[in-house]
Amino acid sequence: MRSPKDFFRPLAVGAPAPLREVPANPSRMIHFFPPSNAKMVAKVPDIAPTVDVLLGNLEDGVPATDKEAARAGLIEVGKKWSTPDTQFWTRINSLDSPWALDDLQAAVLEIGDVLDVVMVPKVEGPEDIHYVDRLLAQLEAKAGLDRPILVHAILETAAGVARVEEICAASPRMQGLSLGPADLAANRRMKTTRVGGGHPGYLVRADPEGGDLEAPRATYQQDLWHYTIARMVDACVSNGIFPYYGPFGDIKDVQACEDQFRNAFLLGCVGAWSLHPVQIGIAKKVFSPDPKDVAHAQRVIEAMGDGTGAIMLDGKMEDDASVKQCRVMLETAKALAERDPELADLYGFSKED
Ligand SMILES: CCC(=O)SCCNC(=O)CCNC(=O)[C@H](O)C(C)(C)COP(=O)(O)OP(=O)(O)OC[C@H]1O[C@@H](n2cnc3c(N)ncnc32)[C@H](O)[C@@H]1OP(=O)(O)O
Numbered sequence: 001m002r003s004p005k006d007f008f009r010p011l012a013v014g015a016p017a018p019l020r021e022v023p024a025n026p027s028r029m030i031h032f033f034p035p036s037n038a039k040m041v042a043k044v045p046d047i048a049p050t051v052d053v054l055l056g057n058l059e060d061g062v063p064a065t066d067k068e069a070a071r072a073g074l075i076e077v078g079k080k081w082s083t084p085d086t087q088f089w090t091r092i093n094s095l096d097s098p099w100a101l102d103d104l105q106a107a108v109l110e111i112g113d114v115l116d117v118v119m120v121p122k123v124e125g126p127e128d129i130h131y132v133d134r135l136l137a138q139l140e141a142k143a144g145l146d147r148p149i150l151v152h153a154i155l156e157t158a159a160g161v162a163r164v165e166e167i168c169a170a171s172p173r174m175q176g177l178s179l180g181p182a183d184l185a186a187n188r189r190m191k192t193t194r195v196g197g198g199h200p201g202y203l204v205r206a207d208p209e210g211g212d213l214e215a216p217r218a219t220y221q222q223d224l225w226h227y228t229i230a231r232m233v234d235a236c237v238s239n240g241i242f243p244y245y246g247p248f249g250d251i252k253d254v255q256a257c258e259d260q261f262r263n264a265f266l267l268g269c270v271g272a273w274s275l276h277p278v279q280i281g282i283a284k285k286v287f288s289p290d291p292k293d294v295a296h297a298q299r300v301i302e303a304m305g306d307g308t309g310a311i312m313l314d315g316k317m318e319d320d321a322s323v324k325q326c327r328v329m330l331e332t333a334k335a336l337a338e339r340d341p342e343l344a345d346l347y348g349f350s351k352e353d
């Protein structure tokens with residue numbers, strides 16, 4: 001662990017100074033595309049303005065035989081990047097793979113000027129972040145960049161979950177964490193075969209009525225990811241960085257995808273991954289506060305005056321703590337509306353709001 005005095009010093013001569021605060025840019029969906037797929041690369045100009053984050057994925061999902069082509073496709077997209085209101089990220093291969101070093105070098109040296117965030121998979125502890133941190137500083141200095149590239153880690157190993165707080169605090173470059181339920185399930189030796197979401201076998205069953213073990217009993221499916229998401233949210237928030245739900249693999253089951261995204265939103269996540277165009281709209285809907293909640297938040301804030309004390313509104317007690325929740329809702333809505341005039345209209349915000 002670096003001394004607190006050195007925490008905000010650049011890690012290489014000539015590298016840009018680390019940021020003191022991570023920008024709270026809208027990132028409701030991190031849209032994945034495989035840059036080795038020419039058909040999908042051709043869609044980038046149309047998709048980029050419709051998403052908050054576009055991510056060129058170099059890791060899992062790209063066949064081993066296409067790794068170089070994916071890196072070349074990423075560079076091609078970066079060189080033509082002309083959507084400054086959308087963030088541009090990449091996911092590099094894991095640090096123990098034969099590709100990670102070349103991924104990082106190519107990304108920073110060739111397109112570092114347009115790259116906002118590098119997503120690092122399978123992070124096991126702060127030492128992985130320290131390695132990437134120093135390397136990025138050296139590469140930024142070499143490329144003559146004037147602002148630091150941030151780092152986003154995927155929480156997808158048991159060791160990573162056990163050290164999640166240390167990972168979040170490892171560097172001022174840390175932008176956020178995503179839950180990686182597929183790799184995490186494998187690493188934990190969970191007995192599932194899915195990419196995120198629930199499982200019908202993970203349930204609780206109501207007690208037998210009158211002790212009748214033969215009578216039908218209601219069952220309730222439980223959330224496999226609740227513990228990890230809650231831990232991730234606490235670790236992120238206490239370090240001033242942002243938590244995200246990751247992939248939902250059942251592309252056709254848009255309802256369950258929406259439910260999974262909403263659970264994450266309610267627990268504090270700011271966004272999720274979209275793997276297919278159909279998931280972009282789901283993430284946009286879920287991670288933009290509901291206009292009814294925004295209107296309610298405005299009413300509570302107005303009724304609470306200076307924000308202290310206790311009042312009754314519609315039969316419910318409101319006080320200092322509920323007004324703080326309402327401010328979170330309103331601030332989130334305002335930040336999103338600034339970038340999205342349709343949302344501003346939906347919330348009834350005028351330009352002065
Ligand atoms: C599990 C842990 C992880 O690491 S998850 C992250 C790694 N996986 C990924 O990034 C997968 C990204 N998604 C994809 O590659 C595709 O969506 C997959 C899942 C293969 C499905 O593709 P496909 O069979 O073409 O679907 P489709 O016929 O329904 O597509 C309709 C049109 O949309 C396009 N499309 C599809 N996915 C994307 C995407 N991610 N970004 C941009 N465009 C996409 C398709 O090309 C297709 O276009 P068209 O209608 O033929 O012109």
Ligand SMILES: O=CC(=O)O
Binds near residue numbers: 121154156179182184
């Ligand atoms: O990379 C994501 C995952 O779920 O694994």
Ligand SMILES: [Mg+2]
Binds near residue numbers: 060121154156180182
């Ligand atoms: Mg993974």
